Amino acid sequence: MISSKDVAKLAGVSQATVSRVLNNAKSVKPETRKKVLQAMEILRYQPNLIARSLVTNSTKTIALISGTLKNGFFVETTDSIINLATKHGYKTMVYFEGEAKLKDIVDTVMGNKVDGILMSSILLDDPLFHEIEQSGIPYMFFNRRPRNGGNYVVLDNTMAGEMITKHLLDLGHERIAYITGELTISTFLERKTGFEKAMREAGIEIDPHLVFITKTTVAEVEKITWKLMNLDEPPTAIICATDTMALACMDTIMSMGLSIPDDVSLVGIDDIKISSHRAIQLTSIGHHKFKMGEIAAENLMEMIQQGGRPKQPRQIVLQPELIVRKTTARRK
Numbered sequence: 001m002i003s004s005k006d007v008a009k010l011a012g013v014s015q016a017t018v019s020r021v022l023n024n025a026k027s028v029k030p031e032t033r034k035k036v037l038q039a040m041e042i043l044r045y046q047p048n049l050i051a052r053s054l055v056t057n058s059t060k061t062i063a064l065i066s067g068t069l070k071n072g073f074f075v076e077t078t079d080s081i082i083n084l085a086t087k088h089g090y091k092t093m094v095y096f097e098g099e100a101k102l103k104d105i106v107d108t109v110m111g112n113k114v115d116g117i118l119m120s121s122i123l124l125d126d127p128l129f130h131e132i133e134q135s136g137i138p139y140m141f142f143n144r145r146p147r148n149g150g151n152y153v154v155l156d157n158t159m160a161g162e163m164i165t166k167h168l169l170d171l172g173h174e175r176i177a178y179i180t181g182e183l184t185i186s187t188f189l190e191r192k193t194g195f196e197k198a199m200r201e202a203g204i205e206i207d208p209h210l211v212f213i214t215k216t217t218v219a220e221v222e223k224i225t226w227k228l229m230n231l232d233e234p235p236t237a238i239i240c241a242t243d244t245m246a247l248a249c250m251d252t253i254m255s256m257g258l259s260i261p262d263d264v265s266l267v268g269i270d271d272i273k274i275s276s277h278r279a280i281q282l283t284s285i286g287h288h289k290f291k292m293g294e295i296a297a298e299n300l301m302e303m304i305q306q307g308g309r310p311k312q313p314r315q316i317v318l319q320p321e322l323i324v325r326k327t328t329a330r331r332k
Contacts, residue, residue, distance in 0.1 A: 002045045011039035022060075022089070061091045062300060063109040065119040068097045071216070071244045072272040073143070074120065077293030081118060084297050090115070097121045103128065110135055116300045118293075122146055123184050138303040140314065142296035145186045151303075153296045153316040157187050157269075160285040160320040161194020161239075164267050167283070167322055168237045169202050172331035173265060177210040177228050177235035179221060179245060188213075191241050191269060210235055221248040229256055229264070236264060236331050243268035243275045243284055250282070250327070261329035271323055281326035287318040 004022075008015045013032060020028050021036040028036075039045075064081055067074040078094060085092045093114065095105045102121055106128050109117060117139040122129060129146040132139055141152040168176055178195050181188040192213075199206050210228065214220045221240070225248075228235055240246035246268030253260055260266050268275065271286025299314050 002043045004045070006043055007036065007039045007045050010043060011035045059091075059113050059115055060089055061093060061112075061114050062116045062118060062297075062304075063093045063095065063112070063114045065095045065102070065105055065109065065117065065121055066097065067120045067143070070218075071242065072247075072274060073242065073244065073270045076272060077120070077142070077291075080291050081293040081297045084294050085301070088301055090301065106131065110137075115304045116140075118142065118296055118300055120144055122150075124186050124189065125184070136309070138300060138309055140296040140300045140303075142292050143187060145315075147186070149313060151299070151310070151314040153292050153299070153318065154186070155285075155287055155292070155318050155320055157190035157320075158194040158197070160269050161191035161241075162198045163194070163320055163322050164239055164269060164283075164285050165195045165198035166202075167324065167328065168239070168265060168267065169198065169204070171237075171265065171328060173237040174202075174204050174331075175207065175210070175233065175235045175237070177212075177238045178206075178241075179212045179214065179224055179238065179249065180241035181214065181216040181245075183213060188241050195239060216242065216245055218248040221245050222252045225249045225252040226256070229253060229258060234264065237328070238264060238266050240266070240268045243270040243272045243282060246282055246284070247274070247280070250280070260327050262332075265328040265331075267328060271321075276323075276325070283325045283328040284323050285320045286323055287320060292318065 004015055004018045008018045013036060017028065017032060018036055021033050062085060064078065066078050069075055082092045117132065117137055119139065119141050120143045122141050122144050124147045126146060129150060139151060141150055143154060145152040145154050180192050183189045196206065212224045214224060228238065238249060240249050246266055250260060250266055253264060258264065267283045269285045271284040274280060275282040275284050295316060303310060
């Protein structure tokens with residue numbers, strides 16, 4: 001079995017230096033750190049995390065409890081979080097919503113020795129929030145937040161819903177449909193609140209037959225889109241609460257032989273990478289200057305390095321940005 005002694009020998013450093021690199025000590029020179037990491041890679045050395053945790057009380061491991069892989073937002077944030085954590089010397093245990101009951105996932109994480117938790121699956125009034133709070137483990141929620149308290153990074157979702165609605169109103173649309181996920185999730189509740197606020201301020205009554213609160217599966221979005229576009233008076237614009245839902249909506253509209261934006265304007269929120277693809281060009285709301293998952297991970301690692309939870313909750317709200325592309329046009 002490869003040991004830290006073998007790594008030290010190949011890198012031409014002491015075993016103590018290898019230990020300092022493993023513990024991410026700031027006293028190690030960059031060129032020395034690079035030599036040690038290269039030696040570890042060559043030898044395929046895996047440090048014994050359990051043995052290290054007994055000495056340092058740290059495993060250099062974080063748990064990521066993410067939303068479903070069916071949503072492109074969570075695919076992108078998972079990738080960026082793992083890359084950032086690896087760069088800082090942390091291993092990431094990843095769990096996805098839907099693989100098991102969320103309570104079981106949290107119990108599994110609590111049963112493992114992890115230095116911190118990143119979570120995007122929290123509900124507004126989730127009993128798991130109290131459990132995580134009581135555990136004493138450093139944590140950050142992202143994209144979703146509990147109703148009161150907690151450490152989190154979120155988009156200003158109310159403003160996002162308001163901005164995307166105002167964009168359509170400015171284009172002359174009044175008959176606007178809205179498709180969203182369950183309102184037990186802060187993201188969906190707040191985006192819908194923003195939509196309603198913009199419509200109310202414009203003096204436009206919302207047609208209840210054009211508002212759908214549903215599961216965010218492709219099948220459900222397809223079913224709703226068919227229903228909307230087959231109405232005697234279909235909407236001239238559709239807002240989907242996420243880009244992933246908007247892409248399912250787009251595919252359905254096109255399968256009906258209709259054109260976007262000639263027959264109906266379409267928008268999403270999240271601005272995932274595929275939305276900017278030249279063949280798609282979805283108008284959306286994002287936060288280009290920031291990567292939400294990375295901000296959450298950076299704050300979590302800072303908490304860990306500082307020895308635990310901050311005295312005051314870390315609550316970061318990112319300002320949304322409207323990205324106008326080719327799926328919206330002035331109402332004819």
